[in-house]
Amino acid sequence: MNEAAIVFDNVSRFYGDVLGVNGVNLSIPPGVTSLVGPNGSGKTTLMNLMTGLIRPTRGTVSVRGIPPDRPHELFRVVGYCTQFDSFPKSFTGYEFLFSYLLLHGMRATEADRRALEALAQVGLLEAANRKVAAYSKGMRQRIKLAHAIAHDPRVLVLDEPLNGLDPMARAETIALFQQWGEQGRHVIVSSHILHEVDRISDQVILLSHGYVVAEGQIQGVRSEVSDHPIQILVRCLRPAALASRLFEQDHVVEARITDDRRGLAVRTRDADRFYLLLNRLVVESGLQLESVAPVDEDVSSVYQYLIGTQGGAS
Amino acid sequence: MSWKDLAAMPWDLWRRQVAAIQRLELKKNLWTLRAWWIYLLALGPVILTGAHTVIELYRPHGNTLAEDSMVFAGMFQLFYLRLGIFFGCVGIFTNLFRGEVLERTLHYYLLSPVRREVLAVAKYVAGLAAAALFFATSVAASFVLISLHLGTEFREHVFRGPGLEHLTWYVLVAVLACAGYGAVFLFLGMVFRNPMLPAALVMIWEGINPFLPSVLKKASVIFYLKSLCPVSLPPKGVMALIAVETAPTPAWLAIPGLMLVVAAVLAYAAHRARGFEVSYSE
Numbered sequence: 001m002n003e004a005a006i007v008f009d010n011v012s013r014f015y016g017d018v019l020g021v022n023g024v025n026l027s028i029p030p031g032v033t034s035l036v037g038p039n040g041s042g043k044t045t046l047m048n049l050m051t052g053l054i055r056p057t058r059g060t061v062s063v064r065g066i067p068p069d070r071p072h073e074l075f076r077v078v079g080y081c082t083q084f085d086s087f088p089k090s091f092t093g094y095e096f097l098f099s100y101l102l103l104h105g106m107r108a109t110e111a112d113r114r115a116l117e118a119l120a121q122v123g124l125l126e127a128a129n130r131k132v133a134a135y136s137k138g139m140r141q142r143i144k145l146a147h148a149i150a151h152d153p154r155v156l157v158l159d160e161p162l163n164g165l166d167p168m169a170r171a172e173t174i175a176l177f178q179q180w181g182e183q184g185r186h187v188i189v190s191s192h193i194l195h196e197v198d199r200i201s202d203q204v205i206l207l208s209h210g211y212v213v214a215e216g217q218i219q220g221v222r223s224e225v226s227d228h229p230i231q232i233l234v235r236c237l238r239p240a241a242l243a244s245r246l247f248e249q250d251h252v253v254e255a256r257i258t259d260d261r262r263g264l265a266v267r268t269r270d271a272d273r274f275y276l277l278l279n280r281l282v283v284e285s286g287l288q289l290e291s292v293a294p295v296d297e298d299v300s301s302v303y304q305y306l307i308g309t310q311g312g313a314s
Numbered sequence: 315m316s317w318k319d320l321a322a323m324p325w326d327l328w329r330r331q332v333a334a335i336q337r338l339e340l341k342k343n344l345w346t347l348r349a350w351w352i353y354l355l356a357l358g359p360v361i362l363t364g365a366h367t368v369i370e371l372y373r374p375h376g377n378t379l380a381e382d383s384m385v386f387a388g389m390f391q392l393f394y395l396r397l398g399i400f401f402g403c404v405g406i407f408t409n410l411f412r413g414e415v416l417e418r419t420l421h422y423y424l425l426s427p428v429r430r431e432v433l434a435v436a437k438y439v440a441g442l443a444a445a446a447l448f449f450a451t452s453v454a455a456s457f458v459l460i461s462l463h464l465g466t467e468f469r470e471h472v473f474r475g476p477g478l479e480h481l482t483w484y485v486l487v488a489v490l491a492c493a494g495y496g497a498v499f500l501f502l503g504m505v506f507r508n509p510m511l512p513a514a515l516v517m518i519w520e521g522i523n524p525f526l527p528s529v530l531k532k533a534s535v536i537f538y539l540k541s542l543c544p545v546s547l548p549p550k551g552v553m554a555l556i557a558v559e560t561a562p563t564p565a566w567l568a569i570p571g572l573m574l575v576v577a578a579v580l581a582y583a584a585h586r587a588r589g590f591e592v593s594y595s596e
Binding site: 048072080084103 | 331342425427
C-alpha cells in the first residue's frame with residue numbers, strides 16, 4: 001500500500017442507477033492537486049470517497065495508506081472542507097472549532113489554543129464569538145476552512161473552497177494552499193473556476209460525467225492532446241521575418257502576425273523543437289525577443305480540447 | 315479478545331471523546347426548542363400532582379396514603395411507562411442520528427476521528443442521560459407531591475416506612491424504561507428513514523401486552539418494567555376478564571435481562587454506525 005499517496009484503485013460509485021464516478025484509477029502525490037470539471041462531473045463524489053463519507057460500490061481507496069472506513073485514523077491526517085453549508089445550531093465560530101477539537105480527544109487547553117490559531121489563520125478572530133448562523137457566506141466558507149485545518153492535517157480536501165470569498169480573501173487563501181503544498185501536504189482542491197486552480201495546481205485531474213479524462217501536470221496533459229497543436233505567442237520586433245523561418249518547419253501548423261504587428265501567434269505540434277529553433281534564431285540571426293508564452297497551456301484550454309466544452313468554467 | 319488486548323485499547327481517548335459528544339448532545343437534548351414537548355410530558359404529572367396536593371389540603375376528608383399510593387401506581391404504569399417515557403424516548407432517541415440527517419449536521423461528527431461505535435454509544439448515553447433527567451426527576455417530584463398533603467404521615471411513610479424504597483424503585487424503573495425504550499428507538503431511528511410508523515407498531519405491541527399469552531408478553535419492555543414496580547395494579551372490570559395473568563419476572567432476572575437487550579441493540583447500532591454515509595438528499 002502506497003503510504004505517501006492517495007490511491008484510487010478501480011473505484012466506482014453509483015447512486016442507485018445514477019453514476020457518480022466509474023473506473024477511477026489514480027495515485028495522487030503530495031502537493032496541490034485540482035479536481036476540475038463541471039457540476040455533476042464527480043468531483044465531490046471523489047472527495048466524499050476519499051474521506052469515507054460515502055463508500056465505493058466497487059474498488060478501494062486509501063489515503064496515505066489509511067482506508068477511509070477507519071475514520072478514527074483517517075481524520076487524524078485528513079481535514080475536509082465540505083460544500084455542506086449547515087452547522088450545528090447556536091454555535092459560535094469559536095465553539096464550532098473548539099468542540100470539533102475536543103472530539104479529537106484533545107484537552108480543553110490545547111483545543112482552545114488550536115481553535116484560536118485556526119481562527120487567526122482564516123482571519124476570523126474578531127468574529128470568533130459571533131454565532132455561525134449570523135456569518136456571511138464568505139465567513140462561513142472561512143470557518144469551514146478553519147475547521148479543515150484546525151488539527152493540522154497532512155491531507156486537506158477542499159471542495160470549492162474559494163466560493164463566496166472576496167478577491168482579497170481568495171488571494172490569501174490561494175497563497176495558503178500553495179504554502180501547504182510546498183510543505184509536502186496533500187492539498188486536493190475542487191473547482192469549476194478553471195483560471196483559479198490553474199495558478200495553484202501542481203497537478204490536475206480532469207473529470208467529465210464521472211470519468212477521469214486526464215490527469216497529471218498541466219503541461220504534460222496538454223502535450224498529450226496531439227490533435228490540438230500548442231499555441232505560443234512570441235512578442236518580437238520583426239515577426240514577419242520570424243514567420244518566414246517558421247514556415248520552413250514541418251511541425252509548425254500556423255504562424256499569424258498579431259494585429260499590433262509586434263507579435264506572432266504560432267501553432268506547433270512539437271513545442272520542444274519550436275523552442276530549440278527559437279533559441280537558434282536568437283543566437284544565429286540576432287532575433288530580439290520581448291516574450292515567449294504558451295497561450296493554451298492552461299486548464300481551461302485543455303479542458304476545452306478534451307471535453308469539447310468550457311464545462312461551466314468562467 | 316484477551317484482557318491484555320482490552321487493557322491496550324485507548325480507553326482514555328474514548329472517555330474524552332465520549333465526554334465531548336455528551337457536551338454537544340446534552341445541550342441539544344436539553345436546551346433546544348426541539349425538547350419543549352418532552353418538558354411538557356415530564357412536567358404534566360408534576361403539575362397534576364401539585365394541584366392534587368393543593369386541593370387535598372382544603373378537602374375535609376381527603377385521600378388516604380393507601381389511596382394516593384394506588385393513584386401514583388396507576389399514574390406511573392399508565393402515564394409514565396406507556397405514554398410519557400415512551401414518547402419522550404421516541405423524541406429523543408429516534409432523533410439522535412435521524413435528526414442530524416434532517417438538519418444536515420451529521421458530517422460534523424463523521425469528519426472527526428471518533429470511532430463510529432464510540433459515537434453510537436456516546437449518543438445513546440447522552441440520550442439516556444437527558445431522558446433519565448427528565449423523567450426520573452418528574453417521577454420523584456410527582457411521588458412527593460401526590461402525598462405531600464398528608465404531612466407527618468407521609469414523612470413517616472418515607473423515612474420510617476416503605477416509602478423511600480418505593481420511590482427508589484419507581485425512579486429505577488423510570489431509568490430502566492428510558493434505557494430499554496431508548497435502545498429500541500435508537501435502533502428504529504438508525505434503520506428506518508421514517509421511524510414513526512415502526513414506533514407506532516411498538517406502541518401497539520406494548521399496549522396489548524396484558525392480553526398476550528405469557529410467552530409473547532416476555533418479548534416486550536413493559537412486561538419487565540411492570541414486574542419491577544413496587545405496587546402492583548390488579549386488572550379491574552372487563553380488563554380482569556380478558557387480561558392474561560402471568561407471574562412477574564423477579565428483579566434479579568428482569569434487570570439483567572433488560573440490560574442484555576439494551577447491550578444487544580447497542581451492539582447492532584454500533585455495527586450499523588460503521589457503515590454510515592452522508593446522504594442528505596434522501
